[in-house]
Amino acid sequence: MTTVTVPKTTDQLATSGLDLRYGDRTIVQGLDLTLPGGAVTAIVGPNACGKSTLLRGLTRLLDPAAGTVTLDGSDIHRMPVRALAKRLGLLPQQPVTPEAITVESLVRLGRYPHQRMLSPWSSADQAAVEEALRRTGTAGLRDRPVDQLSGGQRQRAWIALALAQDTDLLLLDEPTTFLDLRHQLDVLDLVEDLHREAGRTVVMVLHDLGQAARYADHLVVLHDGRLAAAGPPGEVLTADLVERVFQVPCRVIPDPETGTPLVVPLARRR
Template sequence: MTVNQLATQGLDLRYGNRVIVQGLDLTLPGGAVTAIVGPNACGKSTLLRGLVRLLGPAAGTVTLDGSDIHRMPARALAKRMGLLPQQPVTPEAITVESLVRLGRYPHQRMLSPWSAADQAAVEDALARTGTAELRDQPVDRLSGGQRQRAWIALALAQDTELLLLDEPTTFLDLRHQLDVLDLVADLHAESGRTVVMVLHDLGQAARYADHLVVLEGGKLAAAGPPAEVLTAELVETVFQVPCQVIPDPETGTPLVVPRSRTHRPAAV
């Protein structure tokens, strides 16, 4: 069995009486980077919440390496999965290092002192995310890109082999989007860490992911390698956007080029 493999069987997720994800059968490969994409309100973030047990299933199961995550002790699960929420709430006036230290909570025991191993994990997370020089800065005074790296450092300090990120590039400019995605790619390349992330940009998803999951209306529209999944027909069907899908000139991965809705003359 593949290590760090998340799967759902007949999964329904609801908010009250409203069904958001319905009858989902899905396998996310271990040791790979998976991007979850789809139109707004299709259930992407809800699915991620279900995968980390923040939202209980109305029906079906979520398993990690074949074990039902709802039967696993909370601390044991926290040692295996780290989550970066879509809009994490920063504790008031907390510094970057203090925030990252919170990632060691699953490894702590009552009355046990802060250990050299704990501090080493924090230092490694700060170094990997380029936030060591910001360690004494209040998180709420950082730029959007710096703040996002600090939160990723917290997730890294948790020292899990499975990292889930909900729209990690939201509200960031292009440079900082690429910084975050390059960091995620490096973390995967260095240690084989399994990554599952929700993204909006289809080109970025195709460029950075090994595996693509496309949701539509809370159901699975397609899943597989980006080169096989991301077609003009799928984009038009799921996103209602007529387009061409061409090879990215930098990477050769699929690049979505929407068809023009207007006929503006080319600039001379």
């Protein structure tokens, strides 16, 4: 009898019975969710439905009121902080830039999980920084103060920091917020390249349903802190779901460029 070995799925985040609260207010409730490893997942939903709160819970920035969060089956709250930081990188929403810091100095902060007390900066550390600058197209900005960059440049610098952390799992909280269309697409193209060329698992919060469907392999839809749907965009994003979750009557048609679902709101009758 031949034994078939099933490869172990890596970089898989999952929640079980997850409740997340701020004080007495429950934001995410009873969430059972599995985010596939080796894929790009987009989390979408109306404002204040719990998207960013969920991302905080997945990265241990917010302790569960109930339930668990696991990474490849291990409870993240039982993992040493540095061990988790070597597995999982986070770009928070609207990160605060240290005053007068340059792009390269910011990106070097991503190497913190790999540093040890009294250990010198190594060639491996610098190589990780250089690779992050190259991949994000920020090498030419290395000596520029971050607070003097455009919004798109600043966002790429922060993504470079997350890349320098050298994790296989990258979580991005609304990486396209406040960017114009060109810079939104630049950031999302970069995310796609990181997934396809470097094999990174990416989980990101997005607002634009068309962009989420175009760039993600897996879609998670939240509604009032609960899971409304999850799966491939072509199966999940339907007119009924959009109207139920977003209260927007619409048609869902194939994107003429990619064939992915495109949401077209119905015109108001006057």
